[in-house]
Amino acid sequence: MSHITFSDVEVTYKTGLVALRGATLEIPRGQFVVIVGLSGAGKSTLIRTINNLVVPSRGDVAIDGRSVTKAKGQELRKLRSDIGMIFQTFNLVKRSSVLRNVLAGRLGAVQPLRGVLGLFPKTDVALAHDCLQRVGIPEKAFVRADTLSGGQQQRVGIARALAQEPSVMLADEPVASLDPPTSHAVLRDLKRIAREDGITTIVNLHFIDMAREYADRIIGMRDGLVVFDGTAAEATDAVFEAIYGRPIDEERDLRGRS
Amino acid sequence: MAVPDPATAHATPLKPGFAARLLNWSTWAVIAALFVVSVQQTGFGFDGLAEGAVDFARFFRRLAPDWTALPQIWAPLIETLQIAYLATIFGTLLGLPLIFLASNNTTVNTPVMVVARSILTVLRSIPDLLYAAILAPILAPGPLPGVVALTIFTMAVLAKLTSETVESVDPGPLEALKAVGAGRHRMIMYGVLPQISATLTSYVLYIFEINVRASVVIGLVGAGGIGNLLNRYLSFFDYGGLGALIIVVFFVVLAIDSLSVWARSRLI
Numbered sequence: 467m468s469h470i471t472f473s474d475v476e477v478t479y480k481t482g483l484v485a486l487r488g489a490t491l492e493i494p495r496g497q498f499v500v501i502v503g504l505s506g507a508g509k510s511t512l513i514r515t516i517n518n519l520v521v522p523s524r525g526d527v528a529i530d531g532r533s534v535t536k537a538k539g540q541e542l543r544k545l546r547s548d549i550g551m552i553f554q555t556f557n558l559v560k561r562s563s564v565l566r567n568v569l570a571g572r573l574g575a576v577q578p579l580r581g582v583l584g585l586f587p588k589t590d591v592a593l594a595h596d597c598l599q600r601v602g603i604p605e606k607a608f609v610r611a612d613t614l615s616g617g618q619q620q621r622v623g624i625a626r627a628l629a630q631e632p633s634v635m636l637a638d639e640p641v642a643s644l645d646p647p648t649s650h651a652v653l654r655d656l657k658r659i660a661r662e663d664g665i666t667t668i669v670n671l672h673f674i675d676m677a678r679e680y681a682d683r684i685i686g687m688r689d690g691l692v693v694f695d696g697t698a699a700e701a702t703d704a705v706f707e708a709i710y711g712r713p714i715d716e717e718r719d720l721r722g723r724s
Numbered sequence: 725m726a727v728p729d730p731a732t733a734h735a736t737p738l739k740p741g742f743a744a745r746l747l748n749w750s751t752w753a754v755i756a757a758l759f760v761v762s763v764q765q766t767g768f769g770f771d772g773l774a775e776g777a778v779d780f781a782r783f784f785r786r787l788a789p790d791w792t793a794l795p796q797i798w799a800p801l802i803e804t805l806q807i808a809y810l811a812t813i814f815g816t817l818l819g820l821p822l823i824f825l826a827s828n829n830t831t832v833n834t835p836v837m838v839v840a841r842s843i844l845t846v847l848r849s850i851p852d853l854l855y856a857a858i859l860a861p862i863l864a865p866g867p868l869p870g871v872v873a874l875t876i877f878t879m880a881v882l883a884k885l886t887s888e889t890v891e892s893v894d895p896g897p898l899e900a901l902k903a904v905g906a907g908r909h910r911m912i913m914y915g916v917l918p919q920i921s922a923t924l925t926s927y928v929l930y931i932f933e934i935n936v937r938a939s940v941v942i943g944l945v946g947a948g949g950i951g952n953l954l955n956r957y958l959s960f961f962d963y964g965g966l967g968a969l970i971i972v973v974f975f976v977v978l979a980i981d982s983l984s985v986w987a988r989s990r991l992i
Contacts, residue, residue, distance in 0.1 A: 517903050547905035557896035562918045570914050574905025581910045623900075630904060 467531075468492035469666045470516060470634065475525035475535075477511050477690075485511040487690040488525065495633075496664045498657060500677040502701075503687035504710055509670040512687065513636045516668065517549045518542060529634060547574025550627025550665075552656075554639035556619040560612035564603075564622050567611050568594040571629030590629075597625035601655055617648035624656060635660060637669040641676070646722050649673075653680050673721040674706050674714065783963070789971055790964025797953065797969055801976065804949030807870040807942075808935035814871070815878020816928050822883040824912055827890035829898065832908070840883075847880035852938050853945065860946035867948030874935050874942070881934075885927050886920065893919040922991045929984045936980050940973055 470493040477486040486508045493499055501509045514520035515527050518534050526535045534545050550571070558567045572590045573581045580586065586594075598604045601621035606614060611622060620640060627635060637656065641649035653669075657680050660667040671677050677684055678698045686694030686701070686709035694705055707713055714720075762768070822840055824830040831837035852873050859869035897915040906914065943951015950973060957966040 519899065519903060543905040543907060545905070546903060549903070551900065551903040553896065553900060555896050557900035559897045559915060559918050560894075561921075562914075566914075570901060570906070571904055573901065573910045573914065578907060578910065581906065582913050584913070626900070626904070636903075 469495040469497075469530065470668075471528045471531075472512075472515070473526045473528070475512075475515055475522045475527055477508075477515065477520055478523045485520075485690055486515070486522070489692050491685070491692065491695070493666060493668070495666055496660075497666055498660055498680065498682045499666075499668045499685060500681035500683070501668065501670050501685045501687060502672060502674070502677050502706070502709060504672065507687040508690040509687055510638050511690075513638055513668050513670060516634065516636055517546050517551060543574055547630055548632050549634040549636060550630045550632035551636040551638070552620065552623040552627055552640050554642045556616075556623045556643075558611040558619055558622055558626075560610070562611060563608055564598065564611055564614070565591075565594055565607040567622055568597055568607075568625045568629050571597075571626040574630065593631075594625070594629050597628040598622075600628065600659060601625045615648075616644050617652060620644065620652050621655065624652070624659070628659065632665060635665045635667040637667065639670050639672070641671070641721075649676065649721060656680075672719070674719045676721050677701070786963040787967035787970070788964065789967035790962075791968055793962075793965035793968045794972070796965070797950070797972055800943075800948075800950040800953045801972065803867055804939045804943065804951070805936065805976075805980075807867050807947075807949050808874065808932060808939040810871045811874030811878055811935050811939070812928060812932040814875040815931070816882060818875065819879035819882040819886075822879065823886045823890060824916070826883055826887040829891055829893070829895065830908065830912055830916060844880050844883050847876055848884060852877040853942055856942035856947035857945040865946035865948070865952075870939055870942050870947035870949055873947060874938060877938070878931050878935060882927055882931055886924055889920050889923045890916055926988045926991050929988050933981050933984045936977055940977070 472489045472491040475489045478484050503509050515522050601624050681698050684701045825840035855873035863869040901911045901915045939949050943949040
């Protein structure tokens with residue numbers, strides 16, 4: 467059975483912009499999916515419909531058969547707590563400590579009042595330290611988040627998502643603000659953790675070589691439509707040129723080896 | 725080679741449009757007209773000011789401080805500071821929820837935000853001295869109406885100032901917390917408060933400074949504190965006591981202001 471199911475998902479923003487023109491996809495449990503396309507193709511919109519940060523104007527997104535699109539209030543928050551997300555700009559609370567940022571990943575699971583007061587159970591604190599260990603920065607727990615390098619901040623972002631103990635991980639251009647070696651290190655971490663925990667992972671990328679290197683499956687988007695869906699081997703240069711609507715550009719489309 | 729056409733090159737950017745110039749002239753005309761009307765109706769004149777200056781010099785000589793009044797001054801002075809302190813604390817506690825209800829990124833929904841903002845606007849449009857004057861007869865003259873009047877002031881001003889800060893916080897962490905499944909209160913605690921805490925503290929200190937000065941004045945209308953004593957000295961022509969009081973208040977307010985300015989400079 468498919469883990470994440472998109473049924474004819476369409477998104478029209480208030481400005482009238484149609485960002486997604488009817489996406490129908492099935493993503494099996496544990497798959498590592500990379501979505502490629504130019505900026506404005508609808509990649510960010512597509513992954514944000516999975517945790518309902520963007521609400522589809524038509525169609526439905528379901529996880530394990532339960533609709534995220536129709537969920538409201540507490541039920542929606544419960545579903546979101548099972549979906550980790552990392553961002554291009556990391557989205558950490560810069561003035562807070564690394565540990566506090568990671569503990570924020572428990573906010574969807576912990577009792578609301580305990581969460582507001584910051585009274586996390588000991589097991590949650592232990593889990594947060596454990597997540598920092600897994601992304602390789604256990605010694606940074608008590609420093610302020612904005613003192614870290616970009617790569618370290620993104621690892622805190624991953625640790626925060628891991629603290630949710632999610633079954634789904636979303637990553638919106640997670641390496642676009644990082645240099646090439648750091649980009650590869652972060653993606654390797656992400657892939658390794660996804661394998662170890664069997665997390666279904668959906669990553670937006672625009673670098674062709676990275677997409678081919680890490681993806682189990684590549685989905686190509688152009689103008690709000692899914693125009694390619696296949697394995698990394700099937701995603702030839704010709705396919706990418708069709709997705710991007712132009713010849714491949716070494717500068718813009720390739721990130722290079724680590 | 726491209727030669728710019730002189731006609732089009734000069735025409736556009738040099739002169740402001742006719743409407744802009746009209747607005748400019750009419751603005752100055754309105755300012756001048758209001759000035760003339762105000763001078764005439766208030767009877768403002770430099771001759772009156774000059775006469776007053778002579779009286780002032782005479783008055784000022786009599787203000788030579790009578791330091792035997794000091795023991796009388798301490799208790800109401802401390803009461804004044806306590807009024808300002810309590811009002812700052814109560815006002816901050818009551819204002820905190822309003823801050824977030826009045827900010828478009830942390831409110832419950834648009835109608836709630838509009839109601840919260842309207843309440844703040846109404847509360848702020850009434851001066852604190854007027855609150856004190858209305859409340860003193862209702863709550864019986866004394867420190868209580870002073871505390872209530874300045875609490876209302878603190879709440880309204882703090883919520884207004886801080887909600888602008890809240891609306892300008894980095895939205896990224898809020899999106900991340902929303903994605904985690906955190907509700908509104910948890911988003912405020914984890915995403916907003918760490919971003920605004922320094923500014924919020926600075927505003928609270930600044931409002932405390934204002935409250936100290938205001939609590940001296942509101943005593944004049946029966947709201948407790950040193951203003952009561954000030955009123956008494958004035959009505960009994962006790963200029964020696966008045967002189968001592970003014971000097972003491974000046975230095976205490978100066979000390980609190982400097983302390984607060986220093987503390988605020990250490991934040992952020």
